[in-house]
Amino acid sequence: MTATPTDPVLAAERAHLALADDCLTEMRTAAGAVVDAGVDAWASERLGAARAERLRSLAADPGVPAFFGRTDGAEETFHIGRRHVRDATGTPVVIDWRAPMSRPFYRASAADPQGLVRRRRFGFSGGELTSYEDELLAAGEEGDGSLLRAEIERPRSGPMRDIVATIQPEQDEIVRAPLAESVCVQGAPGTGKTAVGLHRAAYLLYTHGGQLARTGVLVVGPNRAFLRYIEQVLPTLGEVDVDQTTVAELTGRVPVRAQDAPEVAVLKGDARMAQVLERALWGAIAKPADDVLVPLAGRRYRVPVERLKRFVDDLRRRGRVADDQQRLHYAAGRERLAMLLAGDARRQKEEAGGSPSDAETRRAARSPEVRAFCDAVWPARDPAGLVAELLGDPAVLARAARGVLTEEEQALLHRPAPRSVRSTPWSAADAVLVDEVAGLLERTAGYGHVVVDEAQDLSPLQCRAVARRLAAGSLTVLGDLAQATSPWSPADWAPTLAGLGRPGTAVRPLTRGYRVPGEVLDYANRLLPAIAPGLPAASAVRREPGALTVRPVADLAGPLAEVVADLAAGPGSIGVVCADAAVPEVARLLGAAGLEAAVLADDGSPAARIAVVPATLAKGLEFDAVVVADPAAIVAAEPRGLSRLYVVLTRAVSTLVVLHRDDLPDLLAG
Numbered sequence: 001m002t003a004t005p006t007d008p009v010l011a012a013e014r015a016h017l018a019l020a021d022d023c024l025t026e027m028r029t030a031a032g033a034v035v036d037a038g039v040d041a042w043a044s045e046r047l048g049a050a051r052a053e054r055l056r057s058l059a060a061d062p063g064v065p066a067f068f069g070r071t072d073g074a075e076e077t078f079h080i081g082r083r084h085v086r087d088a089t090g091t092p093v094v095i096d097w098r099a100p101m102s103r104p105f106y107r108a109s110a111a112d113p114q115g116l117v118r119r120r121r122f123g124f125s126g127g128e129l130t131s132y133e134d135e136l137l138a139a140g141e142e143g144d145g146s147l148l149r150a151e152i153e154r155p156r157s158g159p160m161r162d163i164v165a166t167i168q169p170e171q172d173e174i175v176r177a178p179l180a181e182s183v184c185v186q187g188a189p190g191t192g193k194t195a196v197g198l199h200r201a202a203y204l205l206y207t208h209g210g211q212l213a214r215t216g217v218l219v220v221g222p223n224r225a226f227l228r229y230i231e232q233v234l235p236t237l238g239e240v241d242v243d244q245t246t247v248a249e250l251t252g253r254v255p256v257r258a259q260d261a262p263e264v265a266v267l268k269g270d271a272r273m274a275q276v277l278e279r280a281l282w283g284a285i286a287k288p289a290d291d292v293l294v295p296l297a298g299r300r301y302r303v304p305v306e307r308l309k310r311f312v313d314d315l316r317r318r319g320r321v322a323d324d325q326q327r328l329h330y331a332a333g334r335e336r337l338a339m340l341l342a343g344d345a346r347r348q349k350e351e352a353g354g355s356p357s358d359a360e361t362r363r364a365a366r367s368p369e370v371r372a373f374c375d376a377v378w379p380a381r382d383p384a385g386l387v388a389e390l391l392g393d394p395a396v397l398a399r400a401a402r403g404v405l406t407e408e409e410q411a412l413l414h415r416p417a418p419r420s421v422r423s424t425p426w427s428a429a430d431a432v433l434v435d436e437v438a439g440l441l442e443r444t445a446g447y448g449h450v451v452v453d454e455a456q457d458l459s460p461l462q463c464r465a466v467a468r469r470l471a472a473g474s475l476t477v478l479g480d481l482a483q484a485t486s487p488w489s490p491a492d493w494a495p496t497l498a499g500l501g502r503p504g505t506a507v508r509p510l511t512r513g514y515r516v517p518g519e520v521l522d523y524a525n526r527l528l529p530a531i532a533p534g535l536p537a538a539s540a541v542r543r544e545p546g547a548l549t550v551r552p553v554a555d556l557a558g559p560l561a562e563v564v565a566d567l568a569a570g571p572g573s574i575g576v577v578c579a580d581a582a583v584p585e586v587a588r589l590l591g592a593a594g595l596e597a598a599v600l601a602d603d604g605s606p607a608a609r610i611a612v613v614p615a616t617l618a619k620g621l622e623f624d625a626v627v628v629a630d631p632a633a634i635v636a637a638e639p640r641g642l643s644r645l646y647v648v649l650t651r652a653v654s655t656l657v658v659l660h661r662d663d664l665p666d667l668l669a670g
Ligand SMILES: Nc1ncnc2c1ncn2[C@@H]1O[C@H](COP(=O)(O)OP(=O)(O)OP(=O)(O)O)[C@@H](O)[C@H]1O
Pocket: 148, 151, 152, 161, 162, 163, 166, 167, 168, 171, 187, 188, 189, 190, 191, 192, 193, 194, 195, 196, 480, 483, 514, 515, 619, 620, 621, 622, 650
């Protein structure tokens, strides 16, 4: 319902908005005035940090209204907004969207009003409250979704926005799933997976703040361009303390300078490599060959070889425990071994009537004799050194890989040993191997909750890298098997979930597409039988006659500039997507036509209004209008090129123009 400016309801709601703004200003002033005086310097610093965070979370985004909806029950009325706002007496003026009282706003329907008589949604224009839409749920009346549609179609001009005002019931169920529950969302393009994952992180932080503030929340995305696109969503929701990163950054212990041949990268990402690395590390532990004389408080005590063997065997066994939390890590095992020798000497001394101190025992553990023994039997290792040695020395690899990798596979992995570990030309897949070894050496610090996006592309070893960051926490896995473009691309979610350490996770489908108009989605869905047979096609929540243009062209030059110039005359973002190799040429063509286009880079720099997008960077992004230049080249560029094309065709919110040279894939032709 669009209200007239004199509508009394609108006037009352505007007054409430003004009140909420005043209260928010007061809350901010009060938070700013708190003196950070704790009982000591540390406590003061903590208080200061907490205050800074509270101020940051209260810092209102100027254009963002304090509330976006309202629920009227039989007795109570709540205004629902991005954060809780209260007046000077503590009375709530706006309820946080994550609070339990807000749930009916998202879930109630005419069939199940959940205690609501009315649900009201507000429309804003430039921060002004301009309209409202009422649903008299108790009377069986439901809205037509016009505000949802307006929200989706609002032109994009930068990073991703939150969807807090219009989260849909099927999305809300995932957002509010309990913290203990890991979820895997299999969602077609534009069904809101990324949005749901981010809102779930915000919901969990609100609901389990204390617990998660200690353990933290991590969001993992496919690349920097994607992170740049999503990174503002959580701060707008008031959550400034979430780590957002890529798998490459997570595993970035060595500088990546080289690229593997595809078959080598595939092998390096294989789960069997974990076994090879484990053997390479633990297999190098030697059998003690001799007694050791341990110096302790001025005397030497003989620890016989049989006992030494037992120590080593026991520790090794504890290093093989499957559960990472219970497992004795290699580096800790080495220290424990030294302590066992020192402890043995101590016991001997005590039996002889002495009473060595703890400090003396620790000194014994660090003595040259004990060190020499540990160096020989349980050598200190560093992750990069171990991987460099394994890949550079066929004999070392053969020992670790016997019965696990074929000889041909071992040969594939081999590369000439570099002069030093530091000069090793590491590849991205090597970095994951190095991280795997680091995880064997020492326990990796884990988060309380991890959201992993575009998870369909993770290699088994990358899954393990994410799982190591999870500790005892839970996981939100987001992805779409139809958009899988990596060589590991699983046919179902089971292997990925097992690799992520949560094999029993329930897979929840999302099939209502919000981003892409029906005409465009139907067109892209024609590829599904070839790329993901059996996967249900998404249905679009809206249709948009004229949204799709498929145009044969003899030459790109003229039509491309003409189409982009046309689109640029309207509002919103434009993505011109082409095969990676064609990016310079497409950028040149647009430049020559006087169009201000910039190539989207993977360094996290912001996308220009007209962005030339390499097809391999398009995943997860969206633009108001998309021009796909030469789809056949996108398909031809890689083994899973059809899936890549499916990704590319599903990036448009309003308009998709496909310019092709009469060589469309069969499923799209005709
Ligand atoms: N409930 C909603 N209300 C408003 N907009 C929504 C809603 N759900 C999703 N959207 C919008 O639809 C678009 C697609 O959402 P999102 O990127 O999260 O989908 P996705 O499933 O991750 O897509 P893809 O797999 O294609 O990358 C975004 O612009 C998002 O804001």
